[in-house]
Amino acid sequence: MVERGNGRIPVYRQCELLGIPRSTCYYKKVRNPEKEEFDSRVKALISEIYFDYPFYGKRRIRNELAKREVFVSAYKVKSLMDSLNIHAIHPKPNLSKPNKQNKKYPYLLRNVDITHVNQVWSTDITYIKMARGVVYLAAVIDWYSRHVLSWQISTTLESGFCCDALREALAKYGKPEIFNTDQGSQFTGSDFSGILEEAGVTISMDGKGRALDNIYCERLWRTVKYEEIFLKSYDSVPHLRNELDKYFRFYDYKRGHSAHGYKTPLEVYSENSKFWKTGATA
Numbered sequence: 001m002v003e004r005g006n007g008r009i010p011v012y013r014q015c016e017l018l019g020i021p022r023s024t025c026y027y028k029k030v031r032n033p034e035k036e037e038f039d040s041r042v043k044a045l046i047s048e049i050y051f052d053y054p055f056y057g058k059r060r061i062r063n064e065l066a067k068r069e070v071f072v073s074a075y076k077v078k079s080l081m082d083s084l085n086i087h088a089i090h091p092k093p094n095l096s097k098p099n100k101q102n103k104k105y106p107y108l109l110r111n112v113d114i115t116h117v118n119q120v121w122s123t124d125i126t127y128i129k130m131a132r133g134v135v136y137l138a139a140v141i142d143w144y145s146r147h148v149l150s151w152q153i154s155t156t157l158e159s160g161f162c163c164d165a166l167r168e169a170l171a172k173y174g175k176p177e178i179f180n181t182d183q184g185s186q187f188t189g190s191d192f193s194g195i196l197e198e199a200g201v202t203i204s205m206d207g208k209g210r211a212l213d214n215i216y217c218e219r220l221w222r223t224v225k226y227e228e229i230f231l232k233s234y235d236s237v238p239h240l241r242n243e244l245d246k247y248f249r250f251y252d253y254k255r256g257h258s259a260h261g262y263k264t265p266l267e268v269y270s271e272n273s274k275f276w277k278t279g280a281t282a
Contacts, residue, residue, distance in 0.1 A: 042070060043080050050086050054230055057088040103193065104183055108204035117144045117272045120204075121169065122180040123162065123187070124217035128153075128229055128240065135240060137224075138162045138186075140169040142176070143216050145269035146257050148248050149173055153241055159186040166195055173273070180204040182214060223251070 002014045002025050015022045042065070049056060049064045056064070058078040065072060081087065114120060120143040128135045138161055139151040149169035154161035179201045181187035187205070196203050206214050228247040234240040256262030 039080065042072060042076075043084055045070060046077065046080055047084060047086070050081075055088055104188060105193075105203040105205040107180075107206055108178055108202065109180060114143050117142050117147075117269050118174065118176045119144055120178045120180055121149065121176040122214055122217055123165065124182065124214055124221070125157070125162070125184070125186065126221040126225075128234075130234055130237075130240070135237060136161070137244070138165050139217070139220065140165050141216055141220055142173075142265075142269060143180075145265050145272065146216065146220070146259065147265035147269040148220070148252055151244070151248060153237070153244070155237065157186065159189050159191050162186045163191050163195060166192065170195070170199055175199050175201050178202045178204050180206070180214060182206045 002011060002018070002020075003009075006014070009017075011025055012022050015025060045065060045068065046061055049061050053060070053064075058074045058081060061081070062072065062074045062077045065077070109120060112120075121140055122143060123138060123140045125136055125138045128137055133155065136154050136157055137151065138154070140149045141147065142149055149172065150165045152161040152165040152168075179196050181192075181203075183205050186192060193203060224244075224247065228243065232243060234243065252266045253264055255264060257265055257268070260268045
């Protein structure tokens, strides 16, 4: 931005016009080989710790470094993590933002015993961090069996992919008695709720700030991320879709669930459902 060889406007005047301190133009970074070597060693240790504990933030990593007799501040750890482009894995806030103009429904499942399949279905959205950008994953799950009825991914948070997942689940498995969602705009909009109303499904929505109202989906996201997403890297959206398809087949058809004596979700669903259709077979 500053032209040192400009004969008409001196450097100090260019700095005044740009609103930057003149010292910025004259500062030259002095190399410190010892510091660079130390930072390089700490980066290697941070990468090693992060590989084992990807959910550790700057303070936990600082504590792990101290156990190895490497003493740095949490702010230094944060700076080095940023330079490595690694960040603690944690839920991303505000994926489902409410729209005040959309209709809200009451939460109908407080103190309700879940006793059979197709009693309650629910859906939710999570995010998957890619090398470039973020992909969003929506799934429809049966609460009793934990069977993933359908899923879709999207590069945007428009409601279309949520509607597609809902239509697919209804087409394959009939309809539930109650369908539960959070109050995100993707679910309160007429496109999504209209599909449920047309099918004659009772709609329930989580209370604001009540994360545990949709605990079955939250547990599913934790399982998918720790058993699939955190273990791999995806170079494209089609690659991600293919790997998720493999995982959800494993989850439904082969992975035993402790809540049902280690029967698979599909086994529990098919044994108890009056509406199970051939579209759900492997």
